[in-house]
Amino acid sequence: MSYTNEQVSHLVEGTLDWETTFRMLSMPKDNSRFEQYVAALQAKVRFKDRIVLPLAPHMYIVQSAKTKQWLIKCDCGHEFCDYKENWKLHAAIYVRDTEEAMTEVYPKLMAADTQWQVYREYYCPTCGTLHDVEAPTPWYPVIHDFEPDIEAFYKEWVNLPVPERAD
Amino acid sequence: MNMMSTQEIGISNLLASGMTLKQHRDAILERTQTTGYYNGLEKLEFRDSDPIGYEKLFSKLRGGLVHARETAKKIAASPIVEQEGELCFTLYNAAGDCILTSTGIIIHVGTMGAAIKYMIENNWEANPTINPGDMFTTNDCAIGNVHPCDIATIVPIFWAGKLIGWVGGVTHVIDTGAVTPGSMSTGQTQRFGDGYMITCRKTGVNDEPLRDWLHESQRSVRTPKYWILDEKTRIAGCHMIRELVEEVIRADGLEAYEKFSGEVIEEGRRGLMSRIKAMTLPGKYRKVSFVDVPFKHEDIQVSNAFAKLDSIMHSPVEMTIKPDGKWRLDFEGASRWGWHTFNAHQVAFTSGIWVMMSQTLVPTQRINDGAYFATEFHLPKGTWCNPDDRRTGHAYAWHFLVSGWAALWRGLSQSYFSRGYLEEVNAGNANTSNWLQGGGINQDGEIHAVNSFEASSCGTGACAVKDGLNHAAAIWNPEGDMGDIEIWEMAEPLLYLGRNVKSNSGGYGKYRGGCGFETLRMVWNAQDWTMFFMGNGYMNSDWGMMGGYPSATGYRFEAHKTGLKERIAIGDSLPLGGDIDPSAPDYERHLDATAVVKRDKQCMTTEDCYDNHDLYLNYLRGGPGFGDPIDREIKAIESDLNQKFLLPEYAQKVYGAVFTQDAKGVFSIDAAKTQARRLAMRKERLARALPTREWMKEERERIINKHASVQVQHMFATSFALSEKFTQEFKDFWTLPADWQLLEEELGVPTYGSKHRMDLSLMPDVKTVVQVEE
Numbered sequence: 001m002s003y004t005n006e007q008v009s010h011l012v013e014g015t016l017d018w019e020t021t022f023r024m025l026s027m028p029k030d031n032s033r034f035e036q037y038v039a040a041l042q043a044k045v046r047f048k049d050r051i052v053l054p055l056a057p058h059m060y061i062v063q064s065a066k067t068k069q070w071l072i073k074c075d076c077g078h079e080f081c082d083y084k085e086n087w088k089l090h091a092a093i094y095v096r097d098t099e100e101a102m103t104e105v106y107p108k109l110m111a112a113d114t115q116w117q118v119y120r121e122y123y124c125p126t127c128g129t130l131h132d133v134e135a136p137t138p139w140y141p142v143i144h145d146f147e148p149d150i151e152a153f154y155k156e157w158v159n160l161p162v163p164e165r166a167d
Numbered sequence: 168m169n170m171m172s173t174q175e176i177g178i179s180n181l182l183a184s185g186m187t188l189k190q191h192r193d194a195i196l197e198r199t200q201t202t203g204y205y206n207g208l209e210k211l212e213f214r215d216s217d218p219i220g221y222e223k224l225f226s227k228l229r230g231g232l233v234h235a236r237e238t239a240k241k242i243a244a245s246p247i248v249e250q251e252g253e254l255c256f257t258l259y260n261a262a263g264d265c266i267l268t269s270t271g272i273i274i275h276v277g278t279m280g281a282a283i284k285y286m287i288e289n290n291w292e293a294n295p296t297i298n299p300g301d302m303f304t305t306n307d308c309a310i311g312n313v314h315p316c317d318i319a320t321i322v323p324i325f326w327a328g329k330l331i332g333w334v335g336g337v338t339h340v341i342d343t344g345a346v347t348p349g350s351m352s353t354g355q356t357q358r359f360g361d362g363y364m365i366t367c368r369k370t371g372v373n374d375e376p377l378r379d380w381l382h383e384s385q386r387s388v389r390t391p392k393y394w395i396l397d398e399k400t401r402i403a404g405c406h407m408i409r410e411l412v413e414e415v416i417r418a419d420g421l422e423a424y425e426k427f428s429g430e431v432i433e434e435g436r437r438g439l440m441s442r443i444k445a446m447t448l449p450g451k452y453r454k455v456s457f458v459d460v461p462f463k464h465e466d467i468q469v470s471n472a473f474a475k476l477d478s479i480m481h482s483p484v485e486m487t488i489k490p491d492g493k494w495r496l497d498f499e500g501a502s503r504w505g506w507h508t509f510n511a512h513q514v515a516f517t518s519g520i521w522v523m524m525s526q527t528l529v530p531t532q533r534i535n536d537g538a539y540f541a542t543e544f545h546l547p548k549g550t551w552c553n554p555d556d557r558r559t560g561h562a563y564a565w566h567f568l569v570s571g572w573a574a575l576w577r578g579l580s581q582s583y584f585s586r587g588y589l590e591e592v593n594a595g596n597a598n599t600s601n602w603l604q605g606g607g608i609n610q611d612g613e614i615h616a617v618n619s620f621e622a623s624s625c626g627t628g629a630c631a632v633k634d635g636l637n638h639a640a641a642i643w644n645p646e647g648d649m650g651d652i653e654i655w656e657m658a659e660p661l662l663y664l665g666r667n668v669k670s671n672s673g674g675y676g677k678y679r680g681g682c683g684f685e686t687l688r689m690v691w692n693a694q695d696w697t698m699f700f701m702g703n704g705y706m707n708s709d710w711g712m713m714g715g716y717p718s719a720t721g722y723r724f725e726a727h728k729t730g731l732k733e734r735i736a737i738g739d740s741l742p743l744g745g746d747i748d749p750s751a752p753d754y755e756r757h758l759d760a761t762a763v764v765k766r767d768k769q770c771m772t773t774e775d776c777y778d779n780h781d782l783y784l785n786y787l788r789g790g791p792g793f794g795d796p797i798d799r800e801i802k803a804i805e806s807d808l809n810q811k812f813l814l815p816e817y818a819q820k821v822y823g824a825v826f827t828q829d830a831k832g833v834f835s836i837d838a839a840k841t842q843a844r845r846l847a848m849r850k851e852r853l854a855r856a857l858p859t860r861e862w863m864k865e866e867r868e869r870i871i872n873k874h875a876s877v878q879v880q881h882m883f884a885t886s887f888a889l890s891e892k893f894t895q896e897f898k899d900f901w902t903l904p905a906d907w908q909l910l911e912e913e914l915g916v917p918t919y920g921s922k923h924r925m926d927l928s929l930m931p932d933v934k935t936v937v938q939v940e941e
Contacts, residue, residue, distance in 0.1 A: 011589055014632050014678075021632065024590045029445045037587025053448075053585050056713040057631075057677065057794050089863075092856035105821055107814065109749040110671060110719035113705040113768060115876040116459055116479065119716070123856055128849030130714040130795040135707055137457060137479060137879045139870050141900035142859060146581050148450035152490035157444055 001027045008036040012044075034158050045075050052083075052163050053150055058129045059087070061150070068166035070150075076127035086144035091122040091131065097138065114138075181292055181330040182261060188287040188330075192262040205264075205433040205540050213426040214434065224419060224427050225267075229532050231411035232256050232269035239404035245341050245393040246658045247350070248400060250650045251620040253339035256404045258412070259283055260332050260428040265536040267431065272317075272339070272644055273525050273534055277518025279319045279335030280536060281311025281936060286367050288934040295369045299325040302371030302402065304380070306343070307364055308561035309927045310935065311514035315343045315361045315562060316350035316618075320370075320401035324409050326416055332428060334408040336401035341616055342606070343562075344388040346470075347774040348616035349604025351563040353467075353701055354773040356474040356506040361562045363387040374406065389606055389616040435537020440492030442529050443541075448586050449490050452578035455483040456570040457882070458598070459706040459771075460507055466765075466772040473919030474506035479706070479882035480551050482571040483893070486578045495543040496520075496575070500893030501550035503885035506920065508562035513546050513553040513939045515564055516571070519643075523572045526645045527579060527591065544939040549889050549924075553941060556924040563701060569599050569642050570708030573791075576628070576642075577712055584713070589631040594674065594712035596642040597625035597683060597788040600702025601721060601770060603661075605777070607696035610660040617659045619785060624649035626673050626681030626789035629715055634803070635681030635790040637668055637812070649684070649787075660693035661783070667745030669719075669786055671814045675821045676715030676792025677799050682812050683718075683787040685745055687754070689731065690777045697774040698783055700725075704770030707791075715792030716821070721770040722749060724784035730759030731780040746784055748814055754782070796821050797845045801836045808834040823848045867901045877914050884911045888921065 003011075003020070010016040011024070024030075038051050041060070045051070049062035049071070058075045061083045070083040080087040096102045096119040102111040105119075112119070112135070120134040120142075134143065154162040182191055198207035214221040236256050243249045255271035263283030265276045282305040291297055303321040306312050312319070319337040323330055342348055343362030346355040355361055363384065370380040376398065384398075385391035416424050460478045462469065469475065481502035487495040504510040511519075517539060525534050546553040551567060573595040583591040599622045609615035624647045627635040640647035652663050665687040673680035690696055700723045707717040724746060734741060734757070742754035755764060777783065804824045807813035815834070818824040825840035869875065887894040887909055898907060911918045928935040 008587070011587075011632060016632065021590050024588075029588060031445070033587040054587070055585060057798070089859050091859050092853055093859045093862050094852065094856040095862065105675070105716065105817065106719050107671065107748060107750040109722035109766065109768060112707055112717075112720050116705040116878060117457065117707065121852070121856075122859070123852050125853065125856075125858070128852045130797070130852070132714060133711050133716050135710045135717045136455060137481075137882060138875045139866065139879060139883065139901075140455070141897060142863070143453055143455060145453045145578075146450065146585075148448055148585065149488075149490065150450075152449045156490050157449065 002030045002032055003036070005036050005039065008033065009040040012037065012040045031158065035160065047073070047077050049073065050163060053148055055146065056131055059131055063163045063165065068164050070165050074124040074127060074129060076124060076129065078124050078126035084147070086142060088122050088132065088142050092125045094121045094123070095119070096121070179292055179296070181297060183329040188261065188292055189290070192284065192287050195262050199540060205436050205537060206429050208429055208433040211430045211433060213423065214430050220419070220423065221427065224415065224423065225431065227415055228258065228411065229267050232258060232267055232408060235404040235407040236269040236271055238407065239336070239400045242396060242400040242403055243338065244396045246650055246654050247341060247618065247620050248338050248397060250654055251623050251644070251648055252646055253620065253644065254337060254400065256334065256336045256408055258332065258334050258408060261330050263287060263333065264432055266332070266428045268534055270646065272337070273522040274313060274519040274643060275317070275319070275335070275337045276521050276534055276536065277514050277539060278311050278313060278317070279321055279337060281514040281518070281938070282319060282321060282367050283333050284936045285310045288936055291367065297323050297330065298372070299323070300373040301369055302376065303367050304365050304370040305367045307366040308361065308512055309358065309557055310366065311512050313511070313515040313519060313561070314351055314564045315345070315364060316340050318397065318401070320398065320405055322405040322409055324412050326413070326421055331421070331425065332412065334405045336404040338397040338401055340388070340397050341393045341618055342389040345562055347699065348389055348606025348697070349618040351565065351602060351618060351701065352604060353508055353563060353699065353771060354469060355508060355560055355562065356469050356471050357558045357560050359558070361508065361560050376402070389614050431533070432535055432537045432540070435533050435535040436540045437537070438531065438533055439529055439538040439541040443488060443494060444492040446528060446586070446588060446591065447488050447579060447582035449488045452486040452581055453483070454574035454578050455481070456574040456708055457481055457706055458567045458570045458703055458708045460505060460509065461705055461769060461771055462507065464769045466769055466775065468773045471506060473917040476881065476916040477878040478505060479878050480509060480567045481882050481886050482552070482567065482574060484571070484574050484578070486575060488582065493541055493543070495545065497545040498550065498552060499545060499547055500886050500890050501547060501552060502882050503549055503889055504551045504554040504556065504559050508560040509551065509564060509566040510554050510559040510561050511552045511564040511568055512561065515568060516546060516552045517544050517939055519568055520572055520575065522645070523576065523642050527576065527593065546939045546941065547889055548941040553939065555926045556920065557927040557930065565599065565643060569596065572642060573709045577710065580712060584631055592631035592793065594628035594635070594676070594680060594715050594791040594793045595709040596628055597718060597790045598703040598708040599623070599625050599641040599643065600788060601785055602701040603688070603698065603783065603785045604701065605696065605698030605774065608694035610692040619655060619659065621649050621686060621785060622787055623647040624684065625787050626683045626718065628709070628790040629674065629676050629678035629680050629793035631678070631793055634678045635673060637682045638684040638787065639681055660691055660696065661688035662691045663687070664689050664742060665744040668812060669789060670745065670747045670811050671817060672719045672789030673812070674711045674716045674718040674790065674792030675796040675817070676711055677794030677796065678792065679799070679807070680718045680790030680792045683789040685784060685786045687742065688783045688785060690779050690781045693779060696777045698777050699774050700770050700772045702770040702788070704768040709791045711791040712793045714795035716796070717791050718789040720768065721786060721788060722768050723765060723770050723772070724754065725765045726754070726758055726782040727763040727778065728759065729762045729780050729782055742782065747811060797823050797848055801838050801841060805834055805836045870901055870903065871907070873909070877916060880909060880914055881911065881916060884909050884914065
């Protein structure tokens with residue numbers, strides 16, 4: 001089973017027809033998807049750095065075109081940090097830890113009680129994109145939620161050459 | 168004269184191999200451990216030499232299991248079983264490892280297996296003996312059951328005098344005779360209040376239930392009619408499957424059946440690893456979830472002073488996907504079990520996750536114990552998911568299981584997203600509540616109990632390419648069905664005054680979470696009726712993903728002394744439909760001014776009295792969202808507004824929508840103005856934000872000064888007490904002084920159970936079965 005580059009681009013845009021989407025859900029996975037996916041995303045971004053791994057709708061691990069360092073980057077061009085670090089520590093944060101802040105986003109009875117739970121919104125410091133909302137208790141450490149093993153993935157799982165990396 | 172024999176009873180040769188069941192199981196574990204393959208099966212001889220024969224056998228058995236489930240459930244009268252399909256049949260080999268399971272609540276792949284293993288480890292073959300035609304019944308949560316209302320019937324399968332396997336059937340009964348009515352009650356704080364508890368008891372011989380069992384069990388619960396029909400359902404299904412196995416052996420031979428029953432487990436093990444490699448991405452994923460335990464409130468009435476405290480359950484998970492396709496699920500740092508009914512046995516966790524995984528990672532028919540053998544579980548002893556005390560209550564283990572697994576779903580979804588399988592991304596699942604439960608004398612004048620399974624149709628999480636589904640599913644039952652109003656009104660003395668999509672309940676996002684729904688119920692024709700609420704209220708147990716928000720939290724609405732009897736008589740207006748905006752409530756405008764109304768976030772209560780014409784709002788939660796809400800398509804917001812899935816205030820505040828409403832109430836969004844508003848929102852976000860490291864300095868001060876509510880501190884204190892690793896990581900992250908500590912005893916709340924505990928394994932003549940790294 002495989003899909004055209006156009007179909008994968010539509011998937012990324014959220015405009016793929018339901019019949020194809022359903023086929024993607026119900027049939028065995030297409031191993032070429034990763035390459036097609038990265039190509040579709042690469043065509044969308046304005047920077048020249050090579051996308052190594054997509055992390056979120058507007059965030060990628062990229063290979064810097066200048067230094068070959070692997071960085072976490074927003075699609076506006078903002079560079080957060082080295083790919084091994086927790087990007088949230090380099091973001092702008094707004095914490096909904098009062099009733100007033102919480103009821104801006106939900107009716108009072110349908111909002112979390114901030115004596116129990118807070119919402120931490122992590123923005124790109126340059127473009128203000130909301131990259132993540134954490135919903136922990138107060139005091140909870142900022143979670144480093146994903147450390148991909150990119151080398152094993154490229155080499156052993158999708159049989160692609162690992163992009164060069166300068167540390 | 169009573170003649171006693173000196174010979175130990177029941178010495179048998181069940182396997183016709185000279186080995187006891189325990190020796191047989193130990194040998195399988197040893198071969199699995201040594202070789203890395205289930206039972207040492209490096210080669211799958213049957214499958215490879217006769218793949219068509221192997222598949223035919225698979226299809227016969229699997230088809231028979233599903234057929235037995237579909238047929239047997241028609242015997243049941245309980246809507247939980249008959250309407251919602253809360254039953255499952257599973258086939259095991261002689262060692263108690265699952266070969267295949269039917270559709271349904273797949274969580275029981277391992278729970279009944281754990282009971283069989285308990286019988287094996289504790290020498291049931293000697294006493295009470297295992298013979299053809301025997302039936303064993305179990306619901307013991309201390310040896311692997313999820314909650315006491317899942318009653319399992321287990322039948323051994325013999326061929327020519329040799330034990331060749333087991334078949335188990337489980338149904339979710341309406342009542343277990345717990346302290347309070349309903350199958351998953353609250354109020355009790357220990358096992359001793361959880362209801363009728365049966366530990367692998369021999370309850371039938373020669374295919375007939377024993378009379379002492381029938382008498383005792385039916386009077387031990389509030390709903391004997393449903394109970395006995397559930398039992399007949401389980402027995403019928405088990406016997407159908409036993410006959411199927413006999414038929415298969417007659418046709419294909421014992422050797423083929425026995426080879427199949429080993430190879431299919433090894434195939435399941437390899438199948439999971441292959442799915443992991445096909446769909447995910449190697450690496451470490453860290454997620455966490457929480458749920459509130461608000462027991463200090465006056466509407467929680469318990470018999471123990473030591474249970475009266477607010478706390479939070481904590482489930483951090485580090486999911487490691489290894490390059491070889493194996494994975495490890497590590498829950499180091501989880502909080503301690505508590506004096507409530509939300510604790511879970513390790514098997515409820517290790518077996519239960521497959522009901523979720525079968526909806527995402529392994530959506531195949533080949534769910535069996537092979538998946539367990541491809542997974543490393545680390546569930547620290549003493550935590551809520553592996554209690555170290557034999558007194559723990561488990562009646563509503565799902566309160567936090569659903570939340571703990573939502574974190575796994577987010578971890579997997581990160582891998583799907585990064586790999587490009589966007590269609591598989593799911594931001595998580597709803598906390599599947601509220602649970603409407605209660606009892607009393609019903610409309611037929613009988614002692615009765617209810618547990619509305621409308622919760623099996625909550626909102627689902629958003630995907631990376633589409634919204635979550637409204638009122639569609641539950642993490643614990645892939646075949647979610649909210650049930651027909653007419654059936655619920657027959658089963659419960661509660662009339663429907665409304666059944667609507669719950670406005671604003673789905674988490675916001677580029678793709679929003681599915682909305683839940685709400686039903687307004689009026690007590691009718693009951694006597695001495697009680698009800699209670701059970702769900703999350705002060706907290707969300709799910710998060711959003713990648714910029715999406717969590718779904719709305721729960722709240723409760725109940726009304727007493729409503730005056731509805733008189734209002735109906737005179738034709739006055741009535742509260743009907745949805746509680747669309749709880750900040751501008753409408754129901755109260757149709758009740759007497761003297762009505763007693765409770766509208767608050769205390770979504771966990773204990774049994775309280777309801778008169779006829781009192782009201783109860785059953786609000787089923789929505790799912791979490793995906794992606795930044797200001798990326799959401801204009802048309803999608805407009806549609807949500809016009810269908811009342813979204814309140815206008817939040818369309819403005821969260822989505823930046825600028826809209827007008829015409830005389831007919833139809834909303835139209837101005838795309839250009841919305842675009843401009845969204846640009847301004849980006850600036851407003853940054854204006855109110857701080858660099859994370861700056862904010863961390865403030866938060867660190869709050870930690871140093873121990874500035875947080877008691878429930879937050881209590882959660883951390885119990886996690887710290889169980890895990891040095893978690894404590895050290897916490898202190899390292901916040902760069903706390905070496906001598907900083909947080910102890911339960913400094914919080915001024917009951918600490919009963921914090922130091923002195925006794926595990927089931929310490930009881931005489933008990934060998935517990937440990938299936939995880941502790």
